[in-house]
Amino acid sequence: MGGDAVELAVGRAEAGPQFVPVEAEACTPLSPFDSLIWHRSRMRRLFGIEYLLEAYKPAAKRECGYFGMPVLVGTSLIGRIAVRVSKGTAHIEGHQLIKGQDPAHLERALAVICGWANATSVPALTMSPQSVGVTP
Secondary structure, three states: OOOOEEEEEEOOHHHOOEEEEEEOOOEEEOOOOOHHHHOHHHHHHHHOOOOOOHHHOOHHHOOOOOOOEEEEEOOEEEEEEEEEEEOOEEEEEEEEEEOOOOHHHHHHHHHHHHHHOOOOOOOOOOOOOOOEEEOO
């Protein structure tokens, strides 16, 4: 993967920070239970967007899906995707892409999620007017 790297400080305070390069194009699906995500004011401050876990909403009122996972690319959230895997078969419940972002990032996140869940294949991601151009 090409692109610029970002350095993040990690380590214990008494040892001082160590800088670890992060690929600018690194694609990581995040759990909606990650404190980075569920703390909505922090998410809005860092990424300019808020996502709400939709598991507690009636199915008809969900915008993305039961377990929509925000997708972090480099240091930006580019959208989210909800995938269910049952008996090795992956099914996309829904997805959203922030306006101006590359759909290939959601496809990469989908492949990662399917790998985590041991899905036998990765379903095709179909972009619709409802899923593209979501504004933060």
